[in-house]
Amino acid sequence: MIGGPARAGRAVDSRRPRDKVSTLPDAIARYVRPGSRVALEGFGHLVPMAAAHEIIRQRIADLTICRMSCDMMIDQLLAAGCLRGLITSFLGNSSGGSLHELRRALEGRSTVKVELQEFSHGGMIARYIAGAAGLPFYPIRSYDDGDLRQVNPLIASVTDPFSGDEICVVPALRPDVSVVHAQRADRAGNVQAWGILGVQQEVAFAGKAVIVTVEEIVDDAVIRADPNRTIIPAQIVSAVVPCPGGAYPCSVQGFYDRDDAFFRRWSENARDEQAVPKWLRDNVYELPDHAAYLQRIGAALDRLRVVPAPSGSVDYGSRQPVSAAGPGLVVS
Amino acid sequence: MIGGPARAGRAVDSRRPRDKVSTLPDAIARYVRPGSRVALEGFGHLVPMAAAHEIIRQRIADLTICRMSCDMMIDQLLAAGCLRGLITSFLGNSSGGSLHELRRALEGRSTVKVELQEFSHGGMIARYIAGAAGLPFYPIRSYDDGDLRQVNPLIASVTDPFSGDEICVVPALRPDVSVVHAQRADRAGNVQAWGILGVQQEVAFAGKAVIVTVEEIVDDAVIRADPNRTIIPAQIVSAVVPCPGGAYPCSVQGFYDRDDAFFRRWSENARDEQAVPKWLRDNVYELPDHAAYLQRIGAALDRLRVVPAPSGSVDYGSRQPVSAAGPGLVVS
Amino acid sequence: MSTGARGVTDAERLVIAAARLLVGRRTVFAGHGVPTLAISLAQRLYEPGLEIVYESGVVGPHPDRVPTSISDSLLVTGAECVVGMPQLFGYLIQGSRIDVGFLGAAQIDRQGNLNSTLIGGDYQQPQTRLPGSGGAIEVMAHAREVFVVIRMHSPRSLVSHLDFCTTPSPARAGKQGGSTQASGRGVSTLITPKGTLRWAADRGELILTAVARGTTVDDVVATTGWPLAVAGDIVEDPLPTVEELRILREELDPERIYLR
């Protein structure tokens, strides 16, 4: 039998600490373990690039990386020996060209092997939604005739009980850790983001642990003035990390633009397999942290600064305050 | 064969009119037909109450109403002879008590019959998502053991191909017309809302036609300053109707509060089956439109006015404008 | 309405008992009425860090008064987060992010199954039609544990056989767990004006673990619709403290909106 009723009058605070602010090294060391399945998401925007570099810096091995739309981060994790498996739906360097380190591995031109699990974007989104919503699978109206289904046994089908026809389904994806970047959060981990949102909300809810890197930590009052802007509530966040510039060379709406030239250069330079380890040495291993990296590339970032475009304010007003309506008090 | 390539240089504009602003009588008359399946949604907030009254005023019969959480609107539509079927997951007057007109019908104490299709909230949400996403069904991890499944043949099951276990599914719901209320829209029908959002986005995408009533029509620039606030894009909207006070007695965040007393009075008064037709006569049939109704209840609305609570502004800035970056132009 | 020791009403007893049960809990799903007050009281006295989720999608509300409904705009102003219902029911409830769900019902049976659909007659023509599930089916299936509050303790509400099983408790058919079934453990606690019943896993049913002041075990057993088992270590409910009553009556619900 479960114990008797709680004793009256005992003020206990048994919850997890409300303040979840952490450094990036601490958050990565605590939640990303060798062999973990790690989602690093952000669709060309709000990409947790600094977090990926910290994983590289800590040389955490045997990871299975979940990332819908790959970019140079994947070449980097692979060259650093962190990446064993890849669950993805686009294997290019965003729109910048090829990922040559990844191609060398997949084309059998290097000693590294990658265990590839490949879907379409729709399939990856479906897998994350199922993971977030506690569903075993998610139905999707496509895939039926292509060759992807022939090479990926995780694309299955069920019979629609209403029409009797077959429909494809993909299984839930629940990363051990989901990592995303966002514009801002409070210290408890209520995360607000705007611009291109991709699957940031779904991958966070799908994760068993959630690390969020943000451009800035803001006061509770900033978050609570606009609760619909919160895409990830504090309840599900494990660590929130102040990390300005943490998405570079990807963009953060209202903070900095994408460095298209860096994307193109990566796809050019990584043709040379010596170039990738050298880049890692100069930009990750020999630097103590992300701040040092930003300092190193300072001029590039300056060129990406944006001009303001304010959203305007909406009114969250509710009924007359207590003083006008009669007796009462602040509940919490 | 499809015709040859389009001829060059011919400037044609074949799209639907971009300006979709309509009066409420016109929008209802055009899209709500006898026998239609009509979703009227809003979870205690942004409820399209004025639209329901206009349906009553136009005496449109044989409707199947889709509404997750019922309120006095259902008693009213029923007493007015508009409602034949009801697809729902909560048959009370929100938190205000019973819906006595509906109970009289369901308990066999009146001559009216209601074809009831009943789910839980989770089931209704699942049906709307499937309708919006073009899926034939949606899986849901519940229902398995309850009696609802015994009385509702639309709750079916499929075998999860990954575990071999059964899981319940509900079929897509695609209303002929989906009607929601919101704070604001532009003339094209880009709809912005905040506060409690319920299933406003899903029911809109699930609808074959979409009517949105709004507190105010705003300039394009207001909408476009904060594109993440747009929950329904103009593409899918059939008519946008300026309709201040259109959710009363339900609330609209930042505009007016809920009239709890009206809810309680309804559940009291509707015990008397004569009271409902009388209410309809005085408040709908004998009034020309919603503005007249608001005038009639003027003092009640005044008590519900809210005090401001601004959201604050975020920055949607992007890279340097053309003038700073070199030659170029405004594309659209 | 009966008043027991210190003139405590049934409604007050329910709220205070429920508030005490929230010690050690983190994320609570709040319904209308008693749960709203119980959570507010618990936040004031026992668990200031309770994380509250309302059925309207409000997560982490900070109202300046007790809200009058779950869609009260007070809950939105100054809240930490508001999500749509797909996220609420999909990611927070079915995604097993809720520690405690509060539910009410017209009838409950010994296994913790609930009826909020009808009393008498049958589904096609009930004698009394009630509102139905709302979100109860999902909350029951997926909250880690469920507290049920019944405002009238009688053989007509604590029944041997439900007139309709709206909301099956996961414990019912041993179906809890697995990736396609309910993920919660069902009703852990039932609070009534006469006492507290808790789930006895060894017996697979709710048993009496505490009686309210002014009531006897025999009376509770006699007014329960099934042969009610009594815990060996049964206790009498501790009295409400002066502080609990003062906050409840003077601060949280001075107009007795919920304490009616």
Place this chain on the structure above:
Amino acid sequence: MSTGARGVTDAERLVIAAARLLVGRRTVFAGHGVPTLAISLAQRLYEPGLEIVYESGVVGPHPDRVPTSISDSLLVTGAECVVGMPQLFGYLIQGSRIDVGFLGAAQIDRQGNLNSTLIGGDYQQPQTRLPGSGGAIEVMAHAREVFVVIRMHSPRSLVSHLDFCTTPSPARAGKQGGSTQASGRGVSTLITPKGTLRWAADRGELILTAVARGTTVDDVVATTGWPLAVAGDIVEDPLPTVEELRILREELDPERIYLR
């Protein structure tokens, strides 16, 4: 890069041909590259009311320049709506809200099936690994019609047999329609530097309907990997207008980001 009449490059020809095809269309799903430019040109000259949806979730963008990628922050600033990817892929694409989808590929066959996964070898060890589907599978399945742009017309890109079928055209197995299958009609038009191929429903394959200036029907047939049928009413592509070229070269892509 070959230049035809009026010194028109292949890339320019592709963009102008695609822009003209947008006459009479409403909601267009835009990909990176040629489609981005084609849509901008069509909005300027032929269909000012085109409603554009980007794979990044931007709906109704109003950029002040041609964006450099589909996640360019320029697309967000001043847009009418931004949705998450679940809404984009679920409600807009699978929900059949897209009239025209633009896709590219390394290979296409006569049925309009696409390969963007690999060239040579097999899936386990390809000779050349390409990026894979991205959102192409869903766009192909559910856009009302699909325009494919291929930047090199050769028997290696217009093939009799794909090295890998990444993106099946709904027309392929007559599976279009029904509530569980693709809802779109598949590839209606293929644009290459040498001409335009359109879907012939009676034959169930793509046939040549127009040839570019400076090319002959025989040349197009010879450089196509399957026995290419030719439409009875085949035409020569109308020349780009001076206005089309001026806007494209001077206003839309003066730095030749896409026209490279």
